[in-house]
Amino acid sequence: MEAFLDHFQAFLFVLARLFGLFIVAPFFSSESISFAIKMIFAFMVSLIVYPVVARYMPAVPGHIVNFGLLTLSELMIGVLIGFIVSVVFAAFQMAGEFFNNQIGFGYTEILDPITQTSLPAIGTIKSLMATAIFLVIGAHRFLIETIAFSFEKIRIISFTGKVNSGLLKLLEDTIGAMFVVSFKIALPVMGILFLVSLAEGLMGKAAQQMNVMSLSFPLKVFIGTLTLIATLTFISTQMVQGIQISMDKANLFIREWPNP
16 A cells, blocks of 8 residues: 555656646647646546656655645646747747738737637737647657656756756757747748838839839738748748757757756
8 A cells, every 4th residue: 555655646746747748838738628638638648657757756755845845846847848849839920920010910810729819810820830730740749758758867856056057048049949930931921021012112212103002001911922822831841840949959958957
């Protein structure tokens, strides 16, 4: 009976880390998935992962306060890993914002079922497209493998000076990669529309009697939409690379975690 209690308490550590991941990571954190479903899924995955990682679990503390702090530590580790992966999805929404501002759809907003926030139409489309790609390339399975590997490298979280500097450096690199991915995705449409604006300015200068402003909005909508359709393959490729970068950052976070 005592052995069962020890294993059950250690199992709760695994459950806490996985649940921390599922409340932040892309797709798993969707508001369309109820809290009960997330908890059930975390419990089922924990049953699969625990026999593999049981030998890496820290000793179960005897005091209830220490046990609670250790459980909270496991939850924070899962949240950190999920946050690193979810940052790239902000890049896709940012690229959608660029599209909307340049095309002229900035005033159109719809409810995003993933984040449950009002976003411009193209930003929501990018978010849904990124979620579909995330599932198609199997990133959700790789994410679970990553969290299972983290039990071997990260056992107890401790915010020492070395850990803090490493987290800040990783956060800086991750946010920098987010802006780079966002710029790459938005560059084709922004570049074409910049040329359109330049051509409109030259036309307005050459033929001042022409009302260029009345033609600007429908022309940008038409050309921007065509460019967006024509570059969907390029955009999907950049999304795949962005997701891979986020997974690499999560692995780097785990591999370089300093052991006590």
